[in-house]
Amino acid sequence: MRRLLLSIRDGRGFDIGLVSVPLIFLFAMAGLPLIYNIVMSFQEVDMFSLGTFARPFVGFKNYITLFSQPETWPILGNTAIFVVASIAGQFTIGFALALFFWTGFPGSSWLRGLFLVSWVMPGLVVGAIWNWILSGDFGVLNFLLKESGLVAANIFWRSDPNFSLWAVVIANIWLGISFNMILLSVGLSAIPQDLYEAAELDGANVVQRFYTITLPMMRSSIGALVALGLIFTLQQFDLFAAITAGGPNNSSNVAQYWAWDLSFRQYDFAQGATISVIMIVFVMFASVVYVRSTRHEVRG
């Protein structure tokens, strides 16, 4: 007993104690729910069996029901559109801004920092602001679009099924520009400057330098960023709750919102768990890509 105490104060026991408590906590709060989620997706769960662990197992019935519903494929399609459009927009704008600020001028680093503001704002506040900007009759975006002659009539961003998903995409792009830009800036600043000087001496112009130096040198940053973008867009929930709530008629619903909606609006916890399991498999896949592309960084 004395040796154990001594080891905790002054030995390997100290390290093991420090690391095991958080790991046990994480396992209980994240690992167990993950397992429980999978178990629930094979069970029949209703309001009456919610409080007990002994629920009837139904095999793949939940999965079969899920894919026989007419809205399943459109919602998964929406999820794909949302992810691809968001990442494309965030990445393009973020990369353009990072390149712009990378040229370096007085005040550039301070101004660049301002763009991180959206990263720290509560998602609900961002959603509320965009909800108001995108409002159909009185929204300022419609006013600007009409004044500049881009559209002839008001677009009802939130209530028109053709536009509702794009309303959330626009807000999500605004939200995601910040971390794309900052991570790409970090990647850009790691490129040795003498490469450019050598290329310039050899007569390479700006475009050639971008394609032969910047892009190849940024390959691992870009890979990590796209994987991270996929992870973050699949976590996006607050904007849906604040702007469209998945409506109208599921036209802007995505899997991660639908899973919550089924569990907490329609109290169908088994279906909610089933979608969660499917989506978590996707997210895990993305994170393996991310971890692999940053492995040398992680090892330090």
Added chain:
Amino acid sequence: MSIALRDKLMLMVAVLLAAVYLFPLYWMYVTALKTGSAMFASPPSFWPSDPQWSIYGSVWESRNVGRYLWNSFVIACGAVSLIVILGTGCAYVLARYRNAWVDVGLFLILMLQVLPASLMITPIFVGFSQLGLLDYPRVAVILAIAAKSMPFFVVLVRAAFMSVPMELEEAALVDGNSRFGAFFHIVLPLARNGILVSAILIFMQAFGEFVYSKSMIQAIEYQPASVGLNSFMGPNTNEWNNIMAYAAMYVTPILAIFVLLQRRIVSGLTSGALK
């Protein structure tokens, strides 16, 4: 074109870009100061001609903003304390050793970081209700947020510990310090800044948390400001000036912290996980 002129031109373009980017924030503050009719005027005015400063007081009273913000604060403080107490030691050990076990641990932690809250809430809610934890809704939310954000904290703080030279700790051990003493008196003070910045980042995230609070806190007197904002925005609301005033009161403290600590936050973020 001279260098000075080029710099000026670039600065002007940069300010313009920042103005476009920050326009939504500006629009929030402007709308909050408009009267009901000015808000729906067409064309909209981009400058409040008749600012209604009293709106903040009336929204604060009528929506009970103080109580909501207090709940957000309590939840964020609880989650941050739990994360800092548990996560710092974990990050320290993961930074001190390099072997296969550490790689496995880091990999598992990174995997946990990516699980979307809206997907994890279903099993967490059912599990917590079976354990009876939902009778203490704010504690339940604190536990859930801690589990969600701790991996991010561990990865950031690990980077801070890696920058503390191991020789310093070894010297302290040679001088007769215990591991315990060396950790608390040498390593921890040296990594203090990194821990502080990471804790502030986690605090700001927890302050805006929505999914867990929305799902687990039914009693209105325990709900945080994000849930309050959500219930303020009904499907067919037209009180946008009041909603924007609420949003401004919610977000301004966070923006103030951010502007004050901008440089440190940016460097803390870029040195850690997101490299």
